[in-house]
Amino acid sequence: MIQITSLTTLGLTALLFFVAVFGRYVLFSLVFDWLFTGSTAEQPTGRPIQERQRKPDQQWREIGWSALTSLIFAAIGLGVMVAYQAGATRIYTDVQAYGWLWYIVSIGLVLFTQETYYYWLHRWMHRPGVYRWIHKVHHDSLTTSPWTAFSFHPTESTLQALLLPALTFVLPLHSTAICLILIIMTVSGAINHLNTEVYPHAFDRHWLGRWLIGATHHSLHHSQFRYNYGLYFTWWDKWMKTESPDFQRLFAEKSRKKTSR
Numbered sequence: 001m002i003q004i005t006s007l008t009t010l011g012l013t014a015l016l017f018f019v020a021v022f023g024r025y026v027l028f029s030l031v032f033d034w035l036f037t038g039s040t041a042e043q044p045t046g047r048p049i050q051e052r053q054r055k056p057d058q059q060w061r062e063i064g065w066s067a068l069t070s071l072i073f074a075a076i077g078l079g080v081m082v083a084y085q086a087g088a089t090r091i092y093t094d095v096q097a098y099g100w101l102w103y104i105v106s107i108g109l110v111l112f113t114q115e116t117y118y119y120w121l122h123r124w125m126h127r128p129g130v131y132r133w134i135h136k137v138h139h140d141s142l143t144t145s146p147w148t149a150f151s152f153h154p155t156e157s158t159l160q161a162l163l164l165p166a167l168t169f170v171l172p173l174h175s176t177a178i179c180l181i182l183i184i185m186t187v188s189g190a191i192n193h194l195n196t197e198v199y200p201h202a203f204d205r206h207w208l209g210r211w212l213i214g215a216t217h218h219s220l221h222h223s224q225f226r227y228n229y230g231l232y233f234t235w236w237d238k239w240m241k242t243e244s245p246d247f248q249r250l251f252a253e254k255s256r257k258k259t260s261r
């Protein structure tokens, strides 16, 4: 690990963080794009969820906003690194310090907190006065793709990115648990914006599947605006009755049936 002791090491770490965040976005988007969002005929289900064509310049616009998002994530990550090296955070590196049970519970706790924070932040961002200034950038992508995953206005990126660093000051979090959470965030963002349903048929009624957000669920958020505000899980949408009434029908239509092909 680089010890940040001078402006040079600070600059170097900042650059490394940006390359890691933006590189991770590009890598996951390329892989998911290649795997799932080729021509309609090449798609595993043969059906894009939202059939409207993406705008010609949409991908580059999304990559531009995502680069800006990556800069913000990197800057905040750098701040956490400086705080960690100053001994101000509760990040630890020896698993035995708190044991494996806490390791797993801490990840679950962070995901639940992120879900709750994001659901309510997201609902607030849909208020008319706020939407135009903060959240519209993300919704300019009506037909999404993995490239949409980081396409946010800088204010939204900052609001989203503040929670995890804040938690490192409160909860003991292992450094690799933080890496895992960052990977979950990236994979989930890519899957939710795929515009191709990858979950199996009837997964929306499965004991676990019914709680997970996927491509159909989030695609409906982009096309209907006032439903499906969740991030990883459907809890809040179900509890607050903001899940789209069209979700089950569309999921049945777009998910792969076992008997087909």
Ligand SMILES: [Zn+2]
Pocket (backbone or CB within 6 Å): 122, 126, 135, 139, 221
């Ligand atoms: Zn939204």
Ligand SMILES: [Zn+2]
Pocket (backbone or CB within 6 Å): 138, 148, 193, 218, 222
């Ligand atoms: Zn989205």
